[in-house]
Amino acid sequence: MRRHTRGENIFNIFDIVIMVVLMVLTLYPLLYVVFASFSDGTRLMRFSGLLTHPLGFSQAAYKSVFANPNIMHGYANTLILVVAGTAMGVILTVIGGYCLSRKNMMWRNTIMLAITFTMFFNGGLIPTYLNVQRLGLLDTLAAILLPTAINTFNLIIMRTAFLSIPDSLVESAELDGANQLIILFRIALPLALPTVMVIVLYYAVERWNEWFNAMIYLQDAKKFPLALVLREILIQESTSSMTQDVGVGDKESVSLSIKYAVIVVATLPILVLYPFLQKYFVKGVMVGAVKG
Amino acid sequence: MRNVKNNISKPRYSKPFSVRLKADFRRNKELYLLLIPLIAFYIIFKYVPMYGSVIAFQDFSPRLGITGSDWVGFKNFIDFFSDKSFIRILKNTVIISFSSLIFCFPAPIIFALLMNELRSKIFTRSVQTITYLPHFISMVVICGLIRRFTVDTGFINDIIAFFGGTRSTMLNNPKLFVPIYIISEIWQGLGWGSIIYLAALTGVDQQLYEAAMIDGAGRWKQTLHVTIPAIMPTVVIMFILKIGNILNVGYEKIILLYNPLTYETADVISSFVYRKGLLEQNWGYSAAVGMFNSVINFILLIAANKLSKKYTETSLW
Numbered sequence A: 001m002r003r004h005t006r007g008e009n010i011f012n013i014f015d016i017v018i019m020v021v022l023m024v025l026t027l028y029p030l031l032y033v034v035f036a037s038f039s040d041g042t043r044l045m046r047f048s049g050l051l052t053h054p055l056g057f058s059q060a061a062y063k064s065v066f067a068n069p070n071i072m073h074g075y076a077n078t079l080i081l082v083v084a085g086t087a088m089g090v091i092l093t094v095i096g097g098y099c100l101s102r103k104n105m106m107w108r109n110t111i112m113l114a115i116t117f118t119m120f121f122n123g124g125l126i127p128t129y130l131n132v133q134r135l136g137l138l139d140t141l142a143a144i145l146l147p148t149a150i151n152t153f154n155l156i157i158m159r160t161a162f163l164s165i166p167d168s169l170v171e172s173a174e175l176d177g178a179n180q181l182i183i184l185f186r187i188a189l190p191l192a193l194p195t196v197m198v199i200v201l202y203y204a205v206e207r208w209n210e211w212f213n214a215m216i217y218l219q220d221a222k223k224f225p226l227a228l229v230l231r232e233i234l235i236q237e238s239t240s241s242m243t244q245d246v247g248v249g250d251k252e253s254v255s256l257s258i259k260y261a262v263i264v265v266a267t268l269p270i271l272v273l274y275p276f277l278q279k280y281f282v283k284g285v286m287v288g289a290v291k292g
Numbered sequence B: 001m002r003n004v005k006n007n008i009s010k011p012r013y014s015k016p017f018s019v020r021l022k023a024d025f026r027r028n029k030e031l032y033l034l035l036i037p038l039i040a041f042y043i044i045f046k047y048v049p050m051y052g053s054v055i056a057f058q059d060f061s062p063r064l065g066i067t068g069s070d071w072v073g074f075k076n077f078i079d080f081f082s083d084k085s086f087i088r089i090l091k092n093t094v095i096i097s098f099s100s101l102i103f104c105f106p107a108p109i110i111f112a113l114l115m116n117e118l119r120s121k122i123f124t125r126s127v128q129t130i131t132y133l134p135h136f137i138s139m140v141v142i143c144g145l146i147r148r149f150t151v152d153t154g155f156i157n158d159i160i161a162f163f164g165g166t167r168s169t170m171l172n173n174p175k176l177f178v179p180i181y182i183i184s185e186i187w188q189g190l191g192w193g194s195i196i197y198l199a200a201l202t203g204v205d206q207q208l209y210e211a212a213m214i215d216g217a218g219r220w221k222q223t224l225h226v227t228i229p230a231i232m233p234t235v236v237i238m239f240i241l242k243i244g245n246i247l248n249v250g251y252e253k254i255i256l257l258y259n260p261l262t263y264e265t266a267d268v269i270s271s272f273v274y275r276k277g278l279l280e281q282n283w284g285y286s287a288a289v290g291m292f293n294s295v296i297n298f299i300l301l302i303a304a305n306k307l308s309k310k311y312t313e314t315s316l317w
Helices: A006-038 A041-046 A060-067 A069-099 A108-120 A125-134 A152-163 A167-175 A180-191 A193-208 A212-217 A226-235 A248-291 B017-057 B075-082 B084-104 B106-116 B121-136 B139-150 B155-162 B174-202 B206-214 B219-243 B251-257 B260-266 B269-279 B283-311
Strands: none
Touching (some): A006 B139, A006 B174, A060 A069, A069 A193, A069 B017, A152 A193, A193 A248, B084 B260, B084 B269, B106 B219, B174 B219, B206 B219, B251 B269
C-alpha cells in the first residue's frame, strides 16, 4: 500500500538524524558531569574541550561530598520532606478527588470552580510569604510542607480518574450501607490505582527538587533540604566548608570536581528510578491532557 | 476544566433553597466532612493570601498587620509606574516571554510531529526516555550546570576558543542572558512538552490516513491535512495557557542565573518582586507589583480564551 518515494526516504533518514542529534545533546551534558566528577581535579582544571571519559580515576570528590555534614543533613531533610510531603499530598488529594467526583452534591461544582480558580489567579509571592509568617511557621519544615500540600493539577487528575468509575458500583455499595471511606478504599481506590501511582510520583519529584520555598522560609542551615545546599555549592560557589582539610594549592582543583560530584549524588536517585517509572509520569500528562 | 459544564447534573428541584440545602447536607454529610481538610487548605493557603494582597494598597508593616497598617490608595502602584526600573523589568519580562513563545512553544510541537513519523517503536521509545529526562532534574542542578558550562573555562568556551573566538564568562554578559535562558529552556522542556501533543496524535483516527492515502496524499500532505488539524485544539489550548502566563517568567531560574551585571536584561517582574519584598522588606510596594502582574495575566488569559472561542471554537471553559 505504502509507496516509498525518494523524498520519503530522504525524510526518514533526516528524521532519524535529528533525533540522534537531540539525544546526544540531551545526554552529553549529563555524561560530562559524570566524567568530570570522577576526574582527577588538577587534570580537569587544565583540560579544555569535550570530555569523552574521566581524566584519571579519582574518588576524592565523592569522599569530600559524603564527608560533608551539610550534604548529609540535606539528604536527610529531603527524605523527610519527600516522605511526609508525598504522604500528606496523596492522602488529601485522593480523599478530595474522590469526594469531588461524587454526583448529586449541591456544592460540588462551586467548590471545583473555587479550586480551579486558584490555578489561574493567586495572591502572589509576598502575601503568601506574609501568610506563612503570620501563621508562625517560619523556619519550620511545616512552612515548606503545608502551603504546597495539595497540587491542584494533581487533584484534577485524581478526580478525573474517580469520575470514570461507574456510578452503579458506588451506588450499590451505598445501598449496602457502606460509608464513603469504605467505598473509597474498597472500591474506588483499587480501580484508580494507576492514577494514584502517577500522583505519588509527581508529589515525590516535586518535593525532591524543592528549594525556593525552603530558601525563603528557612533560616537554620540544619533544616535545609539537599536542593538548597546544592544552591550554595553550585550557584553561590562556596565549597569552602568542604575543602577545609585539603591543602591550599589543591583547593581550587578539588572544589571543581566536588561540584560535579555533588550534582551526581543529588540527581542519581531520580535518574536511577526514572526509566522504570517513566510510563507512569507520561500517563499523568495524558490524563491531564484529556482534561484540558 | 473544559468539560465541567457537561458534568453539571442539575436535578430540577422546585423546593425552596433552604430545604434543598438541608437535604443535600443530610445526604452528603460524610462527603462534606471528608472535604473539610481540603477546603481548609484552599482557604488558608490560597484564599487568605488572595485577601492578603490588599496590602498592595497599604503602607504595610507586619508588626501592625493588615488591620493596623495605613491605607495609601494607589501610591504603591504609582511609585512602581514611575520607578526607573519599571520600564526595564517590563521590557525584560516581555522580551523573555515572547522569545519563549516564539522558540520554546513550537519546539515540542515540531518534535512531536517528527517523532510521530518515526517508524521504529524501539527507537521512538529511546528518544522519549532520553528527552524526557531533563524535566526531572532539579532547577538548581540545571542552573548549576549552565553556570559551569558557560564560565570562561567551561566546555562551551572551549569550543568557542577552538573556533578562534574569545573566552568570556557568558552569564556576566547581558546580551547573552536571554539566549542562554531560552536555549536551556528548550533543553529542559522539549521532550516533556511533546507528550501532550503525542497524546493528541495517538487519538487520530487511522481511517483518516487511509482515506488520505487512497486520495493520493503523500506523507507531507497527510501531515498537513490530517495530523496538524488533529492536534490543533491541543495547540490552541496550550497557547491560551501560555498567553495567560505571559508575564509569569518564573523567578526560580532567573534568580539562580542572574547577577547585578545582567539585571539590565535579566531582571523580570517576579525577580523584582522577590528582591523588593523578601530581601528589602518593601512589603506593600512589592505586593503591588505582584498584583499588577497577576491582574494583567488574568486579563490576558480571559482575552485569549474569548478570542479563541470566537475564532477556533476551542476554549478552556
